[in-house]
Amino acid sequence: MVEQTVISDKILILSDKPDRQVRQLRRAFGKLGAETIFCPLADIAFDTRYPSGIAIPMLDGALPAGVIVRSISGGSFEAITRRLGILHALTRLGVPVWNSAKAIERCVDKSTTTFLLAAAGVPTPETFAVEGPANARTLVKREVPHGLLVLKPLFGSQGRGIRLIRSIDDLPDPDEVDNVYYLQRLVLRAGPPYRDYRIFVSNGEILGMMGRCADGWITNIARGAKAEPVVGPLRPKLAELALAAAAAVGTDFAGIDIVQGCEGNLLVLEVNSMPAWTGLQSVVPVRVADCIAQAMVALLSPDVKERPAA
Structure with missing residues (x-):
């Protein structure tokens, strides 16, 4: 007899740390009567001992009812590929994942x-992404006469690593940008x-x-x-x-x-x-965390209504 995967009633919140947004989400789900657990995506393993093939801390082989991805920590190409693979696998197993691995990618x-x-x-600004300093210099020579460019890290966030490109002299060394130059027209x-x-x-x-x-x-x-x-x-x-x-x-x-x-x-x-x-x-x-929780719970159980706060 093939063992069946157990689906728990818990919502899994994935984040590197229990920051303010995670705490707000946990309270919001709690007001709706939904129990949450929290862990970093890096702590979830592929494990073929379980019917699902996934091992999630605190679930003892079961799958969550739904997943909210709050953050994914940095890591090697191999580590990030494995973590996104976990999200792809959960979706394949029928677990609602917000946002999906495809959307995050x-x-x-x-x-x-x-x-x-x-x-x-x-509508979006003119944008270019090339590999290698030679291609980047050719691009800048061609495009800067038509307007300044903004260099952004391809995988960056929170404004880190952004710089204005006025000429090829402003281009960073390839090791600073992992040899990928993502350039966007500066919007005046x-x-x-x-x-x-x-x-x-x-x-x-x-x-x-x-x-x-x-x-x-x-x-x-x-x-x-x-x-x-x-x-x-x-x-x-x-x-x-x-x-x-x-x-x-x-x-x-x-x-x-x-x-x-x-x-x-x-x-x-x-x-x-x-x-x-x-x-x-x-x-x-509007309370953002409450709205996200309500939308997820409604997806899992369309008839669920918000409980009055205690």
């Missing part, structure tokens, strides 16, 4: 994100102060949006930018563009970064599949 690789956005007709905008927008999309709905305002042209909250509410006629345009971007990349929830050029045109810069929401939560009334 598309967002983490900025070149794939911009390819998918452009293919779906979502009013400033200082400089401003862009982060829109949080979950399950096909807009949960909230914020402006990010900074003295410098890099406007990440982690780099000191200030969050501010978004009011006025720009809101529906931002919402429409954010929903289109999330659909193009295939995320269940995401933080969409949008910039407005000097001529008023809106362009999607990035789609973040593991976004933090501390800055956003400071300027919007």
Whole structure:
């Protein structure tokens, strides 16, 4: 007799550490009567002793009812491939995973994100991704006369490693960028102060949006930018563009970064599949963690209603 895989009633939250967002998610699921467990994705193993082939701490061979991916720590190519393989396997086993491995892969690789956005007709700055310093120099010589470029780490986040490229002399050595040069046309905008927008999309709905305002042209909250509410006629345009971007990349929830050029045109810069929401939560009334939990629980049990808070 073949042993059957057991599905638990627990929601698994994957994160490197129990940060503020993880704690908020656990409280939000708890209010709905859903029990959660937490562990880093690196701690989950492929293990063929179990019917599922997956060993998850605290589940004793069972599978979770659903998975929320809050963060994935850095690691070698082999380590990241194995971790994403775990997410692919859970999806194959029928476990809802937010965001899926496919969506995370598309967002983490900025070149794939911009390819998918452009293919779906979502406006985004001109973008180029090449390997090797020779190809990068050829590209910069060709494109800088038409406008400055911004170099970003292909797998970077929170504004780290971003630099302005005015000439080939600004290009870093290949070992600084793992021999991959991801370059995006600089969007000219009013400033200082400089401003862009982060829109949080979950399950096909807009949960909230914020402006990010900074003295410098890099406007990440982690780099000191200030969050501010978004009011006025720009809101529906931002919402429409954010929903289109999330659909193009295939995320269940995401933080969409949008910039407005000097001529008023809106362009999607990035789609973040593991976004933090501390800055956003400071300027919007909706509780982001509650909305994510409600959407996941509704998926698992459509008739579930939110329990009154104790």
